[in-house]
Structure formats: C-alpha cells, structure tokens
Amino acid sequence: MTDQHPHHIFFSYSPETYDFVEPLARRLRSDARLSFWFGPWHSVLGVPIQEQMEEALREAQACAVFISTGEVRGWQNEQVRTAIQTRVEDEPAYRIIPVLVPGAVRLHKQDLPPFLRRYEAVEFSGPDDEHAFKRLLAGILGIPPIQVEGYLEAEATKEHRSLPASGTFEHGHALVIGVANYQDVWPLPETVLNDARDLRALLTAAASCGYAPNKVTQLLDDEATGAGIRAALADLAVRTGPGDTVVVFFSGHGAHNPAGSEGQQYILPYDCDSADLPDTAIPGDEMTALLRDIKADRLLMLFDSCHSGGAGDPKGMLPQLKGGLSEGYYAALAQGRGRVVIASSRPDEFSWALPGRRNSLFTHYLLEALRGKTRTLGDGYVRVFDLFRHVADCVPTQADQHPIFKAAAMEEDFPLALVRRQ
Numbered sequence: 001m002t003d004q005h006p007h008h009i010f011f012s013y014s015p016e017t018y019d020f021v022e023p024l025a026r027r028l029r030s031d032a033r034l035s036f037w038f039g040p041w042h043s044v045l046g047v048p049i050q051e052q053m054e055e056a057l058r059e060a061q062a063c064a065v066f067i068s069t070g071e072v073r074g075w076q077n078e079q080v081r082t083a084i085q086t087r088v089e090d091e092p093a094y095r096i097i098p099v100l101v102p103g104a105v106r107l108h109k110q111d112l113p114p115f116l117r118r119y120e121a122v123e124f125s126g127p128d129d130e131h132a133f134k135r136l137l138a139g140i141l142g143i144p145p146i147q148v149e150g151y152l153e154a155e156a157t158k159e160h161r162s163l164p165a166s167g168t169f170e171h172g173h174a175l176v177i178g179v180a181n182y183q184d185v186w187p188l189p190e191t192v193l194n195d196a197r198d199l200r201a202l203l204t205a206a207a208s209c210g211y212a213p214n215k216v217t218q219l220l221d222d223e224a225t226g227a228g229i230r231a232a233l234a235d236l237a238v239r240t241g242p243g244d245t246v247v248v249f250f251s252g253h254g255a256h257n258p259a260g261s262e263g264q265q266y267i268l269p270y271d272c273d274s275a276d277l278p279d280t281a282i283p284g285d286e287m288t289a290l291l292r293d294i295k296a297d298r299l300l301m302l303f304d305s306c307h308s309g310g311a312g313d314p315k316g317m318l319p320q321l322k323g324g325l326s327e328g329y330y331a332a333l334a335q336g337r338g339r340v341v342i343a344s345s346r347p348d349e350f351s352w353a354l355p356g357r358r359n360s361l362f363t364h365y366l367l368e369a370l371r372g373k374t375r376t377l378g379d380g381y382v383r384v385f386d387l388f389r390h391v392a393d394c395v396p397t398q399a400d401q402h403p404i405f406k407a408a409a410m411e412e413d414f415p416l417a418l419v420r421r422q
Contacts (some may be wrong), residue, residue, distance in 0.1 A: 179252035209417035252307035381415035
C-alpha cells in the first residue's frame, strides 16, 4: 500500500490548510528527499482511507499538525490523538510538531488544543519562510537546526548518479501523442500539436535530454487513432523491460459520458465517435491495462487533457460529452511501484494556452524543466520531482490552474532525462 521504507513524516492537515501543505510537501520531497504518505498523491483506490492513514501514521517518525485556528476537528483530531498515543505507548522518539500556517490567527500556547500544548510549535510567516522551514525540517529529523544545511547537502550527494559514458539517456523510451483536429468532436488549437512536436524534439536532442530518436514515438492527429495508440503502447510493452524508463505524454480531449456507465472515462483518439465512446474511445480500464503491460521499472504519464485551452480560452467542451478526467482516473493509472502520473490541472479547472505562447501553459513549464530551468541535484539529470515542482510552482502564477501528482508507491525520485545547463 505504501513504500517499503519507513516514512519520515505524516501530514495532519485540514481542508483550510491544504493549499499551504501541498507546496510544502513538494519542497520537503525535492529539497530534503523526505519520504511520506500524502493522501492526494498516494492514496490507493479501493482501500479504505482510514486504513491507509493508520498505516502511514504507524510508519512515520514524526507527525506535523498544521493549524490555522486553535481548533482541530474531524480526521485531524483522530490523527493527532493516534500520534500522541504512538509516542506515549509505542515509540518515545516519535515527534509531534504543531505548525502554524501563514495567515493563521496568532495563537498563544493556551489557545492550542490541550493535547498539543506541550509541543513547541513552528510558525510560518509565509510560504518562503526559510527559518521556519529549517526548524520544521530539524524537528522532523530530530536534529539541531544548525545541522540542517549539512543534512540537505549529504542527502543530495547520496542520490547523485554517474553520467553514462555514451552521453545519452540510454534506457529512455517515450510515446508522445497530440490530437487537435478531431474527426467528430470539437478541434483543439495548434498549441496541442506544438506541445507534442516540441516535447519529442527536446527528448531526442543530443544536447539536451539525450533519448535515442528511434526510442521516441510520436503520434499526431490522424496517426493517433484508437488503433494507433493501442499499437504504440503495445510496442512499448514489447521493447521495454525492468531497466527502462518510459514517458507517455497525451495532449487532447479526455471526457466521460454522463449518459453512459457510471464513472466511465475515456481518452479520445482522433477517430472517436462521440455518440459511441465505448467502441471508439479508449476507456479508463483499458488504458490502465495497456500501461500495466509495460514492465519498465519507471513509468511517467503526462496528461494535458482536462479542458486544455486555446489562446486565452479553454480547449473546448465536447458536444454531448462532459469534458475532463477525474483524479480517480489518474490514481488508477498510477497504481503500482514506479508509476507516476502528472496532469495539467485539477478536474474542476481549465488547462490553458495563453496568447502569444507557442505551447500550452502546462507544457511550456514542462519543457522548461526538461531544459534545466528547475532545481536539480546537480548531477546532470532531471528527476520526476524536479519536473513536478517546477510545473506546480510556475503554472498557478499564470492562471487558475494547478497541476496534480499521483503515485501510489513511489520509492525513488527517478531520473527522466539528461539535463544540460546553458
């Protein structure tokens, strides 16, 4: 259900504090290499969420309790009580850290819930409060704050990899799909095709990502039929194995039919018929099966398909269909070790392409990350979390759009490509 290694931290938060916790989680993972279970990223479909939370609490070395008011309610109250019980009855070294989020009413110790008053709180004045971040990190790790910088350097060095002698990303494979000019449903803007073309060009550039051109398949418009997409995924399953890294990128329409079977969702190929999605689109369970057949140890799926947009407008609604894909769809695709999904936006948001830009907003920053315009470990590779952190930090500054991340069991922040800084 969760990673095999013990988690450093369990996040106990409320809906009011989520928007602070999620970017902090990105930073703790990418900068400090911490492991944790975070429900929106790691929850497993079909397993009661309570069981998953209990397991993650047991595995953690510390519990951070995020507070915006003096009140701790619902699941958060149960989590805190379980954490305190763990410290008292099972593990005296278990650490409990109250965290006051920016904008919270300034709380005195007596304002905290009684069971948290004995623990020293970390108070953030803003999302970029370096002093508070180091204090929180020190509390999670059980080390003095003065040792935090040394810890960060040591952890980064520990994960460094040697560059391949060939100068190429030898075990990288990719399938890049862009569909704009549909036969039966509303067309999408040219940026969709630009996204696919530019991603393939960057991946196969010897001076950048280093993929072999014959290991990157591109399907555009009439090449991306249902049969074409299925055949390309089947080809990946045949030519990749445990030592490989696979990237699958899809930009086009995703949708579900409210009149159809409950919860059924579809990737729409070029030749789909909106009146007959079950027979002409690729349903979610089939897509999951096709990806499961790919035995690569590391698989990243990138979706720019939730209402993706044209120049200042959403990419377009579909006649007779409800556009977009749910987080549950992405979570189903991410089941299994080494499987990661990054999508361009939350299900209730549009994914945009802005005036004057060649690429959609999400893919613009995706390409930036692969070019090295993101924080990396400095060993010549760009990793999954380098990429996700860049798009998740940058995209919301340009539009009301928040990329999402799903990985049920991600033990390794694996390299995606070579990165050559200019």
